[in-house]
Amino acid sequence: MLLDNTLTKFSFDNTNINGQVVTLCSRYRDVISTKKYSQDVSLLLGEFFVAVCLLSASLKYNGRLILQAHELRGMASIMAECNSRNDIRGIVRGNLSTLSNHVDFYELFKEGTLRLTVEPESGKRYQGIVPVSGKTLSNCLEYYFEQSEQLKTKIKLVANMEAAAGILLQKLPQQTPNEQCSQDWIEKSMLLETLRKEEQIKLSHNDQLTSLFPNDAVRILSIKNPNFRCSCSRERILKALHALSYKETQSIFEEGDSISVNCEFCNKNYEFCKTEFENLHN
Template identity: 35%
Template sequence: MSQFDQLHRFLFNNASVRGEMVRLDDSLNHIVHSYEYPVQIQRLLSEMAAATCLLTAILKFKGEIGLQIQSEGPVKYAVINATDKQTLRGVARWDENLTTLPETFSELLTKAVLVITITPEEGERYQGVVALDKPTLAECIEAYFDQSEQLATSVRLMTDLSQPDNAKAAGLLLQVLPKAAEATDRSQQNEFDHLTTLTGTLTEEEMFSLPVEDILHRLYHQEEVEMFPPQAVSFACTCSRDRSAEALKNVEKAELMAIIEEEGAIKMNCQYCHTEYRFDSIDVEAIHGGHVGDAPTNQ
């Protein structure tokens, strides 16, 4: 049984440190192959997808989290959204006039920020912003936790795009437990630094080829590691015909009818999954009459 598209949580019982590992393939391919993305964009979205899974698992809430990059460089915009049920979707926009794209993270993203948005089912929406001024996305996320949460955090992100039709991504995160971070005992930091050093020995070949249990044993065989049941990760889009119809309620009826007269129908495409929703004059009458649910359900 494949251990990809699974999030694994584990705990170092003697070190007050928690860990997470995620490996993606099928869920990721729905994202990176939804458009003819250059390999550099695929790599960026792959790292963001793995990172979003890790962050969703850390932030104990029911709802959604989004990682959004805004940049003045070749990549203008990239976003991955995930839910507490570990469903993913994502999209990117870049300067398609460029014949080639730079390879490095810093060159792809200039004057860029990472916006982390947490939208719980209950409670207030939270948004944090961190400058993307480090050489890698992993280092930028580490800086975010250091600045905003004051939690020592180690992040490793890996991608395998060697098979064009089967992109893979992985992430491994270690973090001092919040209660331990409040303590003044320097030994907690020493333990974390030791575990981070061990984690740094993991190779991409090991990450993408070995069972999770073998990886953790190779890295931490001298530690007391407690593993928890894995959580499945999947691609899922939250778009729907009803949501599209709700958006049309904010447009004047006459304007919608003019579009239908000129083009035959109103066509709305989801930027994440590319599902197309069509609305004709009967649909518009139902929408503006307050009967969205009465509109035909054909896409």
């Protein structure tokens, strides 16, 4: 049975290969129906959701992972993030009416900038540029990890209007590389390529792994439930507004003693009174 909104981490016994497989269903549908994006934009955002969920599962510390792109053709930006608690959020910005009915990944992204950012709760923030070197988001991420992180990686992403899913294999560093490890990676990479998109959407994680790797001892490491949850808060918005100058703050309240702010991710409304801002600047 396909489990709703599920992330499964796994490994292969006697190898240095780990993986994750994720399926997002009901909450994903809620998000794309609320945002009212076109189908192609929704599917692209679905792939971003799945990608950050898979990649953040590899984090060894508390924090969040952000995948974002700017200055795209017909789209100002697209971003998705996932934290170590498996909370996901994302957004697409821009005048999307200018996009064609069919969104081609390479044509959309080839003149833009794709970034992968890791923000630990404590520690240094890391950001890498992901070259738009392939025809799909999967291709670009695979190339980035092999070239920048020296980690052989295979990713398959898929999304429709009902669900978004993905699977990732990664060959971990080893102290003494050997021919068997290389052969294991080649074999499992080839088997992963046989996975069809409809199987990713419809099959349970156990069925996918059993079908792909029938002769391997696959060890399930953990099963978690990602959720679409915004990280906005009254305190975070106040902090952002506090960065404004006193003059800018005063201009906000020219029409009254309170303002209303909506989070662009979840549309939650926050009300702030003028005295709160005056106290911040005093």
